[in-house]
Amino acid sequence: MKRKSVAVVGAAETTEMGLIPNLSQLQLHADAALNTLADAGLKPTDIDGVATAGESPTSVAHYLGITPTWVDGTSVGGCSFMIHVRHAAAAINEGLCSTVLITHGESGRSRIGSGRWGGSPASLSGQFEAPFGTMGPPTVFTIPVLRYMKTYAVSEEQLATVAVVQREWAGKNPRASYREPITVADVLNSRMIAYPFRLLMCCLVTDGGGALILTSAERARDFPRKPVYVLGTGESVETPMISQMEDFTTSKAFRVSGKKAIDEAGITHKDVDHLMIYDAFAHLPLYGLEDLGFCKPGEAARFIQERNTAPGGVLPLNTNGGGLSYMHSGMYGMYAMQESIRQLRGVAAAQVPGAKISIAHGVGGMFAASGTIVFSNQAP
Amino acid sequence: MAEFKRPLPHPTPETLHFWEGTQKGELRLQRCDDCRNVYFPPRPFCPKCASRKVSIFAASGRAKLYSYVISHRPAPGFTPPYAIAVVELAEGPRLMTNIVGCAQTPAALVLDMPLEAVFEKQTEDITLPLFKPAGA
Numbered sequence: 001m002k003r004k005s006v007a008v009v010g011a012a013e014t015t016e017m018g019l020i021p022n023l024s025q026l027q028l029h030a031d032a033a034l035n036t037l038a039d040a041g042l043k044p045t046d047i048d049g050v051a052t053a054g055e056s057p058t059s060v061a062h063y064l065g066i067t068p069t070w071v072d073g074t075s076v077g078g079c080s081f082m083i084h085v086r087h088a089a090a091a092i093n094e095g096l097c098s099t100v101l102i103t104h105g106e107s108g109r110s111r112i113g114s115g116r117w118g119g120s121p122a123s124l125s126g127q128f129e130a131p132f133g134t135m136g137p138p139t140v141f142t143i144p145v146l147r148y149m150k151t152y153a154v155s156e157e158q159l160a161t162v163a164v165v166q167r168e169w170a171g172k173n174p175r176a177s178y179r180e181p182i183t184v185a186d187v188l189n190s191r192m193i194a195y196p197f198r199l200l201m202c203c204l205v206t207d208g209g210g211a212l213i214l215t216s217a218e219r220a221r222d223f224p225r226k227p228v229y230v231l232g233t234g235e236s237v238e239t240p241m242i243s244q245m246e247d248f249t250t251s252k253a254f255r256v257s258g259k260k261a262i263d264e265a266g267i268t269h270k271d272v273d274h275l276m277i278y279d280a281f282a283h284l285p286l287y288g289l290e291d292l293g294f295c296k297p298g299e300a301a302r303f304i305q306e307r308n309t310a311p312g313g314v315l316p317l318n319t320n321g322g323g324l325s326y327m328h329s330g331m332y333g334m335y336a337m338q339e340s341i342r343q344l345r346g347v348a349a350a351q352v353p354g355a356k357i358s359i360a361h362g363v364g365g366m367f368a369a370s371g372t373i374v375f376s377n378q379a380p
Numbered sequence: 381m382a383e384f385k386r387p388l389p390h391p392t393p394e395t396l397h398f399w400e401g402t403q404k405g406e407l408r409l410q411r412c413d414d415c416r417n418v419y420f421p422p423r424p425f426c427p428k429c430a431s432r433k434v435s436i437f438a439a440s441g442r443a444k445l446y447s448y449v450i451s452h453r454p455a456p457g458f459t460p461p462y463a464i465a466v467v468e469l470a471e472g473p474r475l476m477t478n479i480v481g482c483a484q485t486p487a488a489l490v491l492d493m494p495l496e497a498v499f500e501k502q503t504e505d506i507t508l509p510l511f512k513p514a515g516a
Binding site: 120121122124126127128129130131132133134135136138139140142143144145146147150191192193194195196197241242243244248 | 386387388389390391392395399420421446447448449450451452453454455457458461462464465466474475476477478486491502508
């Protein structure tokens with residue numbers, strides 16, 4: 001991919017956020033798309049590329065009245081939207097299309113017009129994991145953490161601190177689902193879900209959506225909003241079975257995707273003003289900080305505890321409140337990128353003064369996949 | 381009342397030897413005849429070197445506790461709280477399982493504790509490999 005060759009010229013979330021029982025999943029895609037088209041000053045007929053996950057790109061294109069010359073239905077979980085940005089950049093560079101719409105919508109809580117969970121009992125995870133009582137992400141995504149905590153002597157209090165700090169950020173965001181301050185004791189005393197994870201260490205389950213429009217950096221200057229440039233991108237996958245992760249203390253997909261994006265952007269960690277790490281559960285920011293290279297292995301818990309990622313810290317992290325406090329529809333990656341873009345446009349609820357470079361790092365499945373985008377508001 | 385039982389595997393041609401093994405009290409792994417890599421889950425080629433020359437053998441059944449959670453969520457066929465564990469076999473590969481024969485508590489479930497395989501018959505066709513504390 002050519003460096004700095006594409007930019008985000010439209011970005012918006014659904015009008016409502018949280019509990020939206022009056023919209024189907026497909027309409028959540030459309031609501032986000034219409035808000036994003038308005039943000040970019042475009043009409044559906046201006047779009048010639050469509051990417052989405054959760055719904056098929058065919059459904060979204062037809063529903064919105066778009067006739068694309070390029071589609072991408074990559075669906076590897078919550079980081080699919082980061083990967084769509086990466087693929088869109090390649091497609092725009094190759095001339096397959098000029099203006100790409102990426103949509104996400106998910107009726108995660110209300111379950112209106114959304115699919116069912118669960119895989120085939122003949123799949124490898126169906127044969128070798130499901131028989132042992134896995135009951136969705138809270139009991140699966142969480143399994144590696146005891147090994148991580150033993151290896152690096154991380155305490156339950158430190159794990160709880162991740163949720164406490166993110167609630168501080170959520171307190172600054174009027175659209176966040178949960179805004180009341182919480183303490184480490186509140187987290188540790190909340191209902192046990194899957195030891196060592198308590199309720200407040202687990203993400204929300206809400207309804208919502210978001211969309212992005214990308215075009216070439218050259219064309220981006222002609223749009224009403226200040227462009228947010230894509231400096232670097234990465235993607236990878238590891239395994240659909242958590243039991244088969246190479247190492248429970250680090251995610252290979254995170255390391256590969258993160259390095260690819262940071263190297264391609266040609267930046268160093270010190271250049272990063274703002275960071276989003278997909279936090280389905282409280283341990284993910286720990287793995288993300290280490291696997292992206294912001295902390296050495298085993299040092300992320302202390303880094304957070306010492307308030308480096310909190311309001312006023314050197315590396316503001318998950319400034320919308322994250323999946324733990326802002327919203328989590330099921331595939332949260334889109335919201336991480338929306339917050340990066342708000343920060344670089346200078347319009348975030350908890351604005352980081354003068355932020356120029358932001359990284360949005362996503363996970364897909366349960367440490368199964370990853371996508372990473374380095375954004376900047378500085379013209380190439 | 382099938383909905384109140386735990387989900388059971390549907391073996392495929394590539395995994396059938398594993399599920400036939402558990403019925404006979406064997407934990408069957410595969411080893412590459414070319415590079416000697418031992419691997420799991422089953423497939424008819426080596427995931428390290430892609431050789432199709434692989435052999436099936438019975439593992440020792442010895443393992444240690446690699447990581448786990450104790451689920452408090454309701455689940456068909458389980459009485460919460462129960463541990464969902466990943467064990468590391470003496471031969472190297474890891475697999476998901478349940479730990480039986482001990483309390484489902486952090487105090488009883490200590491990482492790296494030695495374990496041994498036990499085989500729990502579910503139906504005429506399916507026997508699951510579970511693990512218990514070694515010597516228990």
